[in-house]
Amino acid sequence: MRFKGGVLAALAATAMTFGTSAVQAKELFLYNWANYFPPDLIEKFESETGIDVTLDVYDSNETMLAKLQAGAAGYDIVFPSGYMVDVMREEDLAMKIDTAELPNFKNVQSPHDSPSYDPSREYSAPYMWGTTGLAYDTAKAPELDETWEEYFKPRDELKGKIAALNDQVEMYNAAARYLGIDVCTEDPAQAQKILDLLMAQKPHLALYSSTGTIDRMVAGEVVMHHMWNGAAHRAKEQRESITYIYPKEGLAFWSDNMVVPKDAPNPENAKTFINWMMDPQNAAVATNYTGYMNAIAGSGEYLDESLKSDPAVNMPKEYADRLRPSKECSTAARELRDKVWTTLKK
The missing domain is CATH 3.40.190.10 (Periplasmic binding protein-like II)
Structure with a gap:
């Protein structure tokens, strides 16, 4: 895993020069909230898939949106809250990925399988809530x-x-x-x-x-x-x-989601990651790290006891x-x- 800063222009240039397929074989670029994804889970994904992950962070939905609106084209997955999924769809900033057709979508629990901001889960997948x-x-x-x-x-x-x-x-x-x-x-x-x-x-x-x-x-x-x-x-x-x-x-x-931006350079790798994150064991690792619940059935047996006993969670x-x-x-x-x-x- 790598953390990046200020490299979007370089990523966009790479995509334009070599084409999407040249980058897509080994790369995935995440843009997420700060301190909101376990480093060891990224390492596990890299080990199991051979896809190298680079993580950049933001401090609010509006910061993320402004970057996409300004033309940032180097991210494969962003993690907007529910209301921001609506905004991204309205502004044509989200790619249709048909999450409900991914194999592990069967693990998504109600009501997270059909939220008001994306009832058919065409553009988003659940992360934490x-x-x-x-x-x-x-x-x-x-x-x-x-x-x-x-x-x-x-x-x-x-x-x-x-x-x-x-x-x-x-x-x-x-x-x-x-x-x-x-x-x-x-x-x-x-x-x-x-x-x-x-x-x-x-x-x-x-x-x-x-x-x-x-x-x-x-x-x-x-x-x-x-x-x-x-x-x-x-x-x-x-x-x-x-x-x-x-x-x-x-x-x-609230609920935070995984969304593929319209101009993502590696959309197939993004879908691989999203499907992988809907596996109960992987979702549980994220919950144990963040302290937030996930929407994945079967993850409960892998959760830390401290989460079960804290009224905040x-x-x-x-x-x-x-x-x-x-x-x-x-x-x-x-x-x-x-x-x-x-x-x-x-």
Whole structure:
């Protein structure tokens, strides 16, 4: 496995000079979230298939999308969240790969076999799924209520000790849910209320960052973090006093997927990888590493016991009605969200 940076132009030039078939025999280029794929699983894939894998990373769906929109043509697989699969399809950035026809698709469990953003699984395959809530250190903070208010209107002792995700959708949606506003609102007045809440919170934050969340909590650099549940689990493994909150106003229930970009240089290798990842043992290795659940039947017997005992991963049934599945918003709603985020980050 190799990590790359700034080599897309070279990859595109190679594809144009030698043609797709010359590259496709041995190469696969992944573009994934940071710290979201086990290195030993890549090594296993390379050993079993003879295909060399190069991994590049991003910190948000929007970063990945912007790169593809700018013409990046060197990636074979990207890992967008559900709503971003919709965007990629709308903008003709995703290749039709007919995932449901791959041999291991039979292992995909419902409802992941037919999600709203790709009901026939023509353009995507499931990777990991989870939630986005709040993690805090019980050794450094009083017991907190299960509400977004602890985050957006923090207690005095927590001010300056809270970290936010540098993620437009997660931050905007969390604020909207706390305020009781539709995350896909097209009303400028409602978007302004979301902006006002985020602006009022901003002085109390230590930083916005979607990378290093685990290390930050483990080191005690912050007491509370807006956090994905798998990251919270991995932090708890190193610092037992960390706990995960399911806010009563609702929290994101998301799924990340494997998608082949329209101009991928090695699409057949990509399909080989996707089918390989729908094998229960391989999916379980990814879950054990990331701390997030997969959608593959039969993987449970290969999971670490720590995942089964952590409420951040194995969610208590009483929280099921708090989950809010991701949905793709209209262009007008997305434009409002973009304006809020741009203003917030100035």
